Each structure stands twice: as structure tokens, then as C-alpha cells.
Amino acid sequence: MGRVRWAVGLTAVTLVTAGCGMGGGDDGGDGGAGQGASGGHVVYAEQFAPASAWAMETNDAHSLTRAGCLETLVKYTAEGELEPMLATEWTQVEPTTWEFTLREGVTFQDGTPMDAEAVAGALSHVLEVETPARAFNADVIAGVEAADEATVRISTPKPDPLVPLRVANANAGILAPKAYEGRQIDIVGTCTGPFTVTEEVPQQSLSLEANADYWGGEVTLDSAEVRFVIDGATRATQLQSGEVHIAKSLPVANLANLEGDDNLEIAQLELARTTVMLLNNSRPPFDDPLVRQAIQQAVDTQAIVDGVYEGAAAAAVGPFGPDTDWAPEGAEAVAPDLDEARALLDEAGVAPEDLSIQLLAYNDRPEFGDVAAVIQSQLGELGVDVKIKGGDYAAMEPDMLSGDFDAALLSRGYLVDVADPGGYLLSDWTCEGGYNIAHYCDPETDQQIQDAAAIEDTAERNAAYQELAAKLQEEAASVFLLHENAVWGLQGDVEGFQPHPLDYYVLTADLAVS
């Protein structure tokens, strides 16, 4: 039944305890692992202020799962497994029909029961919005209905093995019927999670208190606050000044300073996101695989990881993170080899000096300027001339989509809708893909991707993805550079926090301060 493993390896979690092993001088409440005292208040600094008035089909829903308010039928665990949450079991009763049995006795925070009627209403709402979510929309879900009081039936237009993953997405979160009555979603007292929103100060914060009737058992903390702090350096400062206990997405530039602070812990987790130098496969010089491979051989990805990301990233072995189920086992990053690169260019009949390429590096990502400069110097050693062009992503996008460029840096999440990379492969690496910026087009690959995405057995499907990953890397469809880490900062006295590979669940029932 519905136990799917997709595992973004937890081996990638590195907990750096600053000041540890310095010879136990101050014993500032280290206390070892274990149960924090009950009670307490935690302030969490969130990176995004809600932009869409808590519309469930947007990122705001993801914020609300981090706030410990919104929950879904099925849960992604930090280990990458699917676990029961508001549903206790699920079965594919027919090829195009899934049934979810709801957990008994769960009530929304306003006291109304979480029954099949309420759940079907909540999920149908997401299907009906104007710009629906990728994970859960009318193209992939035909309908949701209450089969009986405790069973929700979800039908799909075609057989879909990913339905449990779809309902685990925050965009398929469940709120009480009252939440959907007004023009905007009402999040006060309408969740099922461990924390109840008591007040929202627009663009500033959410005040939360523990949900005394939480179905998942006792909530350790008394109360919590989510603060929307959009500037990364400000989040870092507020962590250091002790104003917040947990801060999300700290800038790499602040890392050294934060790690030197004895009162803080830094937790890093590899994101399901790839930074790639896209090579335009649709026109010279990168329509020639040999030239692309030569560039791949000349780029030292580890140097970028160490030099620009201060180690808070992993060198790429292909489109997927090295510890995921979709990276070929034992795959290694390309070892830079300039002689090999020269030989490849020679074979292609191209002199390095004749290559002059423009590299687009949008500055919405603060590190891209440096990444581009490092690549410029590395390719310079090969004799290839690289000109860097900066600017807004929005300004560059038309050229990237239409294929009017040589090379471009891009940071791309590969699990954007569900915890399965099929959607990413389809949109980015098929001829007609909606986001195929590299303009890579191989009918054989197209077929392989479509076949892989349709495989029902998870292990088989993952094996097919591994083959595809190996193929894209081998053909140097583009130069996959690295996977950056999510950098979380915590006060030393915070217990029970675990970074989540999809950035879910920050305020949880188990979170405590000692």
C-alpha cells in the first residue's frame, strides 16, 4: 500500500554544533538530547511574507505548514517516506480511483469535525481556483467526493501512481469549511495542526498557541510566533541577537560568522534543487555534444562549491542530488580535465580561441555573479572567451525561453509539485517541454521520460529516472553544477527541530525550548 520511498538522503544532514568540542567550558544548557521541559515560546523567522492572502494553491500554503497549522491527508516525513496524517490509509481501488480513509475523531480548531464532506470540500476548492496548483489541479485530478463519512474518493483522468504524493503537498492542505466561505481564506482557528493561529499582523507575523485538542498528542510548547523577515541578513542578525529561535534560509555570506557563534547551531540539508549552467542545444556551438562535453570537462564544480558556496552545497553528479533515489548509484562529479576538454574540442573541429560565449547570470540569486566569474576564469584556462551578462531573471526570461542565448545559469527545484522528478524531466528535458530552456531535444529521451513517469512501481520508476539522469549527464545536455543546502539557524536551546527536505513542518508538537 501507500508507502513510497523517495528519500532525499538524510545522510546529507550535517548538524554543525558551533563551539562543540572546545573543552566543556561553559555549560549553557547543553543538557544532551532528550525531552525539553513542557511549555515555552518559540519565535520562528520565515523568509516569505504571505503574498497571496493564504490562497491554498500558492506558496502561502507551504508557509502555513511550516507554522504548524495546516496539515494534509498524507505526510512527507523528513526521511522521505509517506506517512498517515489526516488519512490513516489509502488504496488505489481502481486504476483511476484512490480512496483515503480519514483519521477518526479529528476536529478542526474551531471544533467542527474533519469528516469526508469537509475534506472533499477543501480539496474541491483547490481544483476550482483560477490558477490552480501544479500538484493538484483539474488536469491531473478529475474529482473529489465523500464516499462515506470517513472515506474520501479521488478520481483521476488517467491512472496516476502519484496521488498520495499529490495530497501530501501543502497545496492540498485541509482547512475547516468556514475557511473557504469568505472572499479570502480564513486561517484563524480553521487548521487541524498542533498550533492555532490567534492573530495575524499583516506582513509582520502570526501569533500561534498550542492546540490543546491536537489529534497527534500533547503539544510541548505553549505558544509560538512566526515572523516574516524577508531580508536574509536581518534574519541572521535576529538569530544572533536572540530575538528569534529558528531562522530559515540564512545567506551563505553570513555562514562563517554564524558558525563562530557559540550560542547557535547551524543545520544544513541538501535541497531538491540543482544549479545548472544551461547550454543552448539548439544552435552552435552547443548543438554539438562534443563541445558541450568539453565545457563540462573544463568546469570544476567542487571549486564553485568551496569558493562561492563556502561548502554549503554538493557538487552535482547530474540533474538529481547524489544521495537521492534518482541519481545513479555511485555516480561522481565530473573531475575537471583540461587535456580531455581540449581533445574533445579538437575532435569537434573547434579551436578554443574561436569560442566566444555569453553567459546569462541573473542577479536575483546573490551567488550567481560569483559563480559566473569562476566559470569565466575556468573556461578562460581552456582558451574559451566568456562574457557575463547580468540582470533580472524576468528581463532575461524571454530570451531564455525563445532560445536566444548561448549559456545561462539557472537554479531549479526538481520536486516542485510532487516528490517525484517526473514533472521536472517532462517540462525541462522533452522537446515540447514548457520549460525546456536548454532546448535539448531527443525523441528517444522524450519517449523514455514519458515511459518512466507512467511506471507504477516506485523502485522501477526510480531506476528509469536513474538511467535518464545518467544519459543527460553523459550527453552533457547542460553542465549540472551543484545542489545548494538549506541553511537553518537555531538557538542552542531549541530541541526537536529537524530540517525537512521540502521545507515543511518547522513548528511541530515535539518542538521545545529548554
Added chain:
Amino acid sequence: MLTFLIRRGMTLVVTLLVVSVLAFLIPYAGEGDPARKILRARVNDPALDPAQVEALTKELGLDRPLYVQYVDWLREVLTGGFGFSFTSRTPVQELVVPALGVSVSLALAALLLALVFALPLGIWAATARGGKVDNAVTFMSQSAVSAPEYWVGPVMVLIFARYLGWLPSGGWTGPAYIVLPATALALRPLGYFTQVTRAAMSDVLSAPYITAARSRGLSFPRTLVRHGLRNSMLPVMTLFSFWFAGLLGGSVVVEVIFNIPGMGRLLYTSVINNDVPVIQGGMMLILTLAVVINTVTDLLYGVLNPAIRVSSHA
């Protein structure tokens, strides 16, 4: 006086019309497809469904000619609305009015702080021209003028929030939260106000009517307050209103660094998300206020200096 008011009123209307065109067009100055930008703000993912982009373009009327969009928008503005935010679908006034309130308090706090220090310093320097005090004040005011907020702000946070722990480093939930950002914002106007007060006061003090007042036996402090201060206030007031109008939408850096939900931060995030109606509504509000403040200042001139009022009759 009446003709003066009518003339000012007409100028005001024309200016506001020009302002409305500007405010309307500003969001279109950036590059990129507006619908794509809006969708990206909602899903935080660059790969978008082309059908969805097209549907949104149609729904928001972004495919209509600009002048049609402008006329519709102006009609709405005249009836007191600014439309709905593209990203949050909330009425724009619900977003811009509270943000403006925050920015007004922040700007007033900063400018009053600047004034409280600038006036005595400027007068002190003017009464001791060329002396040590004058030199020190000039040096300090020039330093203040050249201190950028993006540097002063973080340094103050480092000292007062991080190391001393006296004040919160950011946010907007109580009186303590206004101190650091207002101080950071106050530095540059403080510098300018001090210099202008000093210069104006110096001029006034060397004027014959001061000598006359003194020779009538008026004490120096009384002369200063009665004759000197009032006459030297004009340029300071001009500068004050100029800075006030500017800070309403212009304290972006400070509002972002200190995480303040004011107009600057609202416009900043709206530009990033391409939330066109919010940018337009916000700009319209700020520009209108700037124009109105300017007009009021002009009128106040007349109160402070009858010579200006008289000349307008000519």
C-alpha cells in the same frame, strides 16, 4: 489671496493628472511578461504552464491597449479605489493605506528627531561662526549627510541589538521598534537641516533689523527667538516638507533592513512580484501626498512671510 488659491488649485489638478499617468506607467517600465511574474510570485517556480499564463493575462486584462487600461484605472481611482492586488486579490487600499500609516509615523519620527538636534546645533554654530564649535558642527553635519542608511542601519543593529541588546533589531510591534530605524533615517536630514539652519541663521543675524532689535535693548536670546528663528525657519521648513514627501516611499532600504511593513517595503515586494495595481496605487498615493504637501508648504510660506503672499497678487 483668492486668485493665489485658485491658481495653486489649478496647478494642483494638472500636476495630479500628470502624476496619475506616471504612477500608471511606472510598473510597465520593467522588462518581462507581467503575467509570468505574477504567477512566479504565487508558486515560486519558474516553469509555468503557458495556458495558465495566457488565461491570467486575459483575466487581468493585461492584453488590452495601455490607454484603455489607464482610463479604466483612472475611473476607479476617481471613485476612490485602486483595484485589486494581482497576487493577493485583496483591495489595494487595504494594503497601501496601513503601509502609508507606518511610513508616515516613521518619517515624522525621523524628521522630528533630526529637527530637535539640528535647530540648536545650527543656531549654536551660526552664533559662533568660524569658531571651534562651528567647525565641529560643520564636520559632524557633513559626516551625517554622507552616511548611507544601508551602512548606518546594520552598524546600529550590530551595536544596539546584537551586542548591547537594548533595542529590537527589526519589526514593527511597539514603540521600541521605531528607535533604530528612525535614527538611521534621521542622520542625513539632520546633516542637511543643521547646515541650512546655520546658513539661514547666519544671514539673519547679520541683517540690519537684528542690529536694530539689539540696539532697542532686546537681549540676545530674545532677539534670536523673536526675530532670528522665525525668519530662518523658512528654508528649514521647505527642506522638511521635501524630506517628508521623499521618505514616504523612499525609505525602502531602512524598511527592508528593519523589516518594517511600510510603503517602501510594500513597493519593493510589489515590484519583485509585479503586483501592478499595488505599485500604481502606492505610487499614486505617495506622489499625490508629495504634491499636496508641497502646495501646503507654499501656502504656509505666506503665513510665515507676508512678502511672498503680497508678491503673488502682482
